[in-house]
Amino acid sequence: MFPLKLPKFISLTASIDWFYRHSFANAGLRSVLTNLGDGTIMNCWVPKSHKPYKPTLLLLHGFGANAMWQYGEHLRHFTPHFNVYVPDLLFFGHSYTSCLERSESFQAQCVIRLMEAHGVGKMSMVGISYGGFVAYNVALQCPGMVERVALCCAGVCLEAKDMEEGLFRVSNLDEAASILLPQTPEKLKELMRFSFFKPAKTVPSFFLTDFIHVMCTDYVEEKRDLIRAILTERKMFNLPKITQPTLIIWGQQDQIFPVELGYRLKRHVGKSAQLVIIKNAGHAVNLEKPKEFVKHLKAFFYDSPSSPSSPTTWKDHFQFHINKVSS
Numbered sequence: 296m297f298p299l300k301l302p303k304f305i306s307l308t309a310s311i312d313w314f315y316r317h318s319f320a321n322a323g324l325r326s327v328l329t330n331l332g333d334g335t336i337m338n339c340w341v342p343k344s345h346k347p348y349k350p351t352l353l354l355l356h357g358f359g360a361n362a363m364w365q366y367g368e369h370l371r372h373f374t375p376h377f378n379v380y381v382p383d384l385l386f387f388g389h390s391y392t393s394c395l396e397r398s399e400s401f402q403a404q405c406v407i408r409l410m411e412a413h414g415v416g417k418m419s420m421v422g423i424s425y426g427g428f429v430a431y432n433v434a435l436q437c438p439g440m441v442e443r444v445a446l447c448c449a450g451v452c453l454e455a456k457d458m459e460e461g462l463f464r465v466s467n468l469d470e471a472a473s474i475l476l477p478q479t480p481e482k483l484k485e486l487m488r489f490s491f492f493k494p495a496k497t498v499p500s501f502f503l504t505d506f507i508h509v510m511c512t513d514y515v516e517e518k519r520d521l522i523r524a525i526l527t528e529r530k531m532f533n534l535p536k537i538t539q540p541t542l543i544i545w546g547q548q549d550q551i552f553p554v555e556l557g558y559r560l561k562r563h564v565g566k567s568a569q570l571v572i573i574k575n576a577g578h579a580v581n582l583e584k585p586k587e588f589v590k591h592l593k594a595f596f597y598d599s600p601s602s603p604s605s606p607t608t609w610k611d612h613f614q615f616h617i618n619k620v621s622s
Contacts, residue, residue, distance in 0.1 A: 315363035334393030339382035352377035357424025386514035403432035419443040450552035541568040546576035
């Protein structure tokens with residue numbers, strides 16, 4: 296587990312990151328590095344004590360700061376009822392690989408191996424944006440392992456021709472990468488305008504520069520390759536359908552993956568999918584509308600057969616089985 300020490304040199308971004316790290320630890324998680332072999336190391340926040348009577352929930356992040364920043368506001372709603380796992384995907388946080396593969400399919404393979412290494416046999420998943428691409432592939436590759444899937448603003452059903460036909464606000468891959476991987480305060484402001492329905496009007500330049508320095512300078516070329524991998528030569532007819540119950544959440548004003556892709560995904564998955572559109576929210580709907588985001592996730596996952604009617608203490612667990620035997 297990484298030490299919970301304040302940064303030696305004061306950085307607002309590093310201090311916020313320390314706060315999230317501390318809150319994850321207080322929620323009963325610990326940060327663990329797992330060597331998957333083949334030069335692949337993955338970091339994951341895992342339960343300090345995995346409770347066998349609780350279902351497992353895997354939270355997959357998108358592009359952005361790191362997993363802690365994207366799920367820090369939501370974690371407390373799920374740790375009482377689930378064994379929660381929050382990995383850093385490859386080339387984010389402390390996860391990396393020497394392999395040259397950059398597809399979301401390879402990311403999914405690594406996630407599956409990671410969860411198997413932690414002894415997880417069954418799980419449900421939430422995937423935000425790029426994490427949704429990975430979650431979709433995990434569900435495809437291991438249908439018997441995955442019970443339910445929530446995909447948030449994940450343009451899984453995009454096609455390469457969509458960019459040429461003007462569906463996106465950007466015209467090519469290089470422009471998309473320059474925004475999603477900001478290296479200047481101006482580009483970070485542009486990303487905020489694309490990501491939020493109501494972006495902050497004034498953000499101090501020193502904070503933007505500090506954020507880029509702390510969060511946006513590692514594995515830049517590798518992340519560009521991840522973006523190219525999901526956008527190059529993508530066609531709908533090549534995309535298999537997942538069969539698990541699926542919740543699709545989308546911000547109505549999403550400018551990165553327009554809401555049309557949410558409707559497209561719903562049609563593609565079919566009857567096992569439900570679509571929720573959240574008004575007055577952009578791509579970062581998990582941060583912009585956290586209460587609504589959590590409300591829909593709770594309604595979806597708590598309705599799961601393996602989910603919490605579940606007991607939450609060992610005493611409740613014992614009584615739960617007594618009631619089953621006597622009924």
